[in-house]
Amino acid sequence: MANELSNNTQTVFEQLKKLDEYGNEYWSARDLAKTLEYSEYRHFLPVISRAKEASAKSGQNIADHFEDILEMIPLAKGAQREVESVKLSRYASYLIVQNADPSKEIVAQGQTYFAVQTRIQEIQQMDEYNSLSSEDERRLFLRNELAKHNTQLAAAAKDAGVIKPLDYAIFQNHGYMGLYGGLDAKGIHAKKGLTKSQVILDHMGSTELAANLFRATQTEEKLRRENIQGKSNANKAHFEVGKKVRKTIQELGGTMPENLPTAESVKQIEKQQAKQLKNKKNKDDK
Template identity: 30%
Template sequence: ILLTSANGYIRFSAEREVDNIFLTRYACYLVAQNGDSRKQEIAFAQNYFAIQTRRAELVEQRLIEYERVQARTKLAETEKLLSGVLYERGVDNQGFAIIRSKGDKALFHMDTKMLKRKLGVPDSRPLADFLPTISIKAKDFAAEMTSVNVQQKDLYGQTAIENEHVDNNVAVRDMLVGRGIFPEQIPANEDIAARVFL
């Protein structure tokens, strides 16, 4: 027991050795967050956990952005394949653009031009470059279904294929809305062209 005097008061304090205690990472975090930050060790631990938390947030954000880029790449591949299938069945590039636009109207309940305006997408840029991941995947799923059904049902000509694509987009929309997701209400994301992954 140590006796110390400060300002006329007598204080008793005791020191004894204790065994090392191993804590989980979360327990260390709680001790640091609830400790006295005036103590150097606690201030260091609080700073460490703040940095680690931010680092984890950045990694998570990068993974989300990477998934969106992958979904956009997949949609471009699906649409390229679909365009080839449709060309073999009497649909030219202009017809494909009309079919794709009518699919957007069925999926989003507004045509591509209106949706671009609502989301602030420049007229010269593809809509999908600004869509969130779920909307990109919805467009991709509907386009995949159209590609499969055009071949399985042996469809030819713009009207028959257009009807098929609209039906597929309506089916995808119904599935989303049934789960409480209204694709036209989801805000735009950053231009995907600004996301560069090395």
């Protein structure tokens, strides 16, 4: 998914992106306010304040992501006027759309765009991930990341009221159904030709694992950010996130996850690597 989603897709939010004199990307708060359908910039200022607060709570330095600037806006007859604005990093823009009016369709589109692109950037910036040269290595890395984030997702779901194992299985199925076009775990097993005992995640390639990693991380964040309570609301949230990820893949021309090839078990790769390490150690000890 990371490779497919990083294609040069010109959404309205991509078109708003600017580069400063050092080649760093940024977005103008004035541009975002207009695109997100705020009638006046002053009505957008509380959104910026909430985004700054969210940035601080996450341990980020506000100054690294929000820079007060002056920019020129056009007036009648070719005139211009200098106005206050804010230079926003991608992360700041992500927080902006997360704190904007959720009833607007353009805000929902912005949330999907910045969430997907921010996650891609996070993966691409991982030195460990960038050093991986083979599909097997990428699969192992993403499978371990997904295992970690699934634990965090389970904790967030528990806080929302998903307590019993059966309830959590239903919760997980809602995420799958959103991402896999209505297929639950049983349906995915059938589509992929897996037996009941085989773990779906162990037989995914890196693209499919990345899609599911994004589903898990964004659902966890949504549950906590919106303080979602109740099993049905948690299930709905998981389904909605999965559906948004699927829609993004579709818009970018990617292969739907249920149609991606079934890979050999990642456990076999782990065994092979463990054996190679053991043989290397024995050789070095001689």
